[in-house]
Amino acid sequence: MKKIGLILLTLAVFNISYAAKEKVDTTFTFQNFAPNSADVVSTTDKRANFDSSSVIYPLFSSGATIKEMNKNMEKFVSMFKGNKNETYKVSYRVTGNNAYFVSILFDVTKTDKKNNTVTNYNEAASFNIKNGKILQLKDLFINGYNDALNAAVNGKIKQFGLETLDGKKNKFEGIAKSNQKFYMEDDAIIIFFNQGKATDFGNGQLFIPFITTDLIGILK
Numbered sequence: 001m002k003k004i005g006l007i008l009l010t011l012a013v014f015n016i017s018y019a020a021k022e023k024v025d026t027t028f029t030f031q032n033f034a035p036n037s038a039d040v041v042s043t044t045d046k047r048a049n050f051d052s053s054s055v056i057y058p059l060f061s062s063g064a065t066i067k068e069m070n071k072n073m074e075k076f077v078s079m080f081k082g083n084k085n086e087t088y089k090v091s092y093r094v095t096g097n098n099a100y101f102v103s104i105l106f107d108v109t110k111t112d113k114k115n116n117t118v119t120n121y122n123e124a125a126s127f128n129i130k131n132g133k134i135l136q137l138k139d140l141f142i143n144g145y146n147d148a149l150n151a152a153v154n155g156k157i158k159q160f161g162l163e164t165l166d167g168k169k170n171k172f173e174g175i176a177k178s179n180q181k182f183y184m185e186d187d188a189i190i191i192f193f194n195q196g197k198a199t200d201f202g203n204g205q206l207f208i209p210f211i212t213t214d215l216i217g218i219l220k
Contacts, residue, residue, distance in 0.1 A: 026131035028101070028139050030212065030219045035187040037099035040129050041066060053082035055090040058104060068132025069102075076125050076134065085114040096184040101135065102127045103184040121194040121205070124183035137180045140189065145218045150174040152215070153191060156208045157198075164199050172198045187212055 043058035057077045060066040080088040089109040096103035103126040110119045126135045141149065153175060157164060164172035175191065182191045188211050195204035212219065 024130075026128065028128045028130065028135060028220065030100075030140070033100060033212070035098060035212070039097045040099050041069070041097070041102055043094055043097075043102075048077070050078075050081040050088075051083060053080050053088040053090070055080050055088065057090065057092055057106070058094065060102070063129065065129065065132030069127050072127070072132060072134050073104075073125065079123070080108070085112065087111045087113070095190075096126070096186045098186050100129055101184060102129065105183045119195065120203070122181070122192060124181055124192075126182070126184050136178075137175070137182055137191075140220060141215075141218050142220055146175065146177070148218045149215075152210065153208055156210075157206075162199050162201050162206070165196075170196060189215065 041060045041063035043060055045056055046059040048055045048057070055077055057073060060069045060073070063069075077090070080090050082088060088111075090106055092104050092106045094102065095105050104124060106123040106125075108121050108123055110121070111117075112119070127133065128135050128139070138145075166172070172193075180191065181193070182189060184190070188209050190207055190209045192208065193199070193206040198206040
């Protein structure tokens with residue numbers, strides 16, 4: 001009887017250990033998405049001087065994956081390090097924060113001292129709360145989403161009555177196949193293009209918003 005009890009105890013310990021070692025699925029998905037879910041992480045300003053560049057970016061606190069998030073954020077903002085020819089002034093806004101993601105939009109002013117020019121543009125980083133990694137556009141959508149999303153983007157551009165770039169060297173061809181810029185609000189995805197990428201209307205930037213419910217069918 002004692003032998004049977006010992007075997008059962010051993011099996012129980014094994015099952016607990018095995019369950020603990022099982023990998024948790026950290027794949028980002030909009031299934032059961034609740035845009036009004038409570039924030040998981042909080043942010044505070046962190047200021048840095050990167051070789052004459054003034055950069056303000058978020059430091060994440062609370063939440064299970066903040067160590068990974070902060071590491072990835074530090075890597076992301078390293079693009080703003082200045083040099084003898086270029087400096088950056090960077091600030092940020094938290095555009096979305098819930099139990100699924102945190103999205104940050106950066107306002108960037110780049111000064112080119114060599115050519116005596118100043119350029120204003122945006123960068124963005126959205127984090128998967130489950131693993132702390134920065135999301136790419138492809139992480140939000142099912143395989144083969146490009147055609148449907150491009151059609152939606154072109155539909156919005158037509159709705160806005162905008163003309164896109166059509167030069168031989170600078171023609172708008174829709175969303176980029178990789179590294180397309182975007183940020184998220186709690187209930188929306190905003191795809192954007194900086195100067196020289198999509199249109200010369202206004203300041204040359206183009207922001208195209210989509211309510212997430214409008215993209216049902218191609219969202220993961």
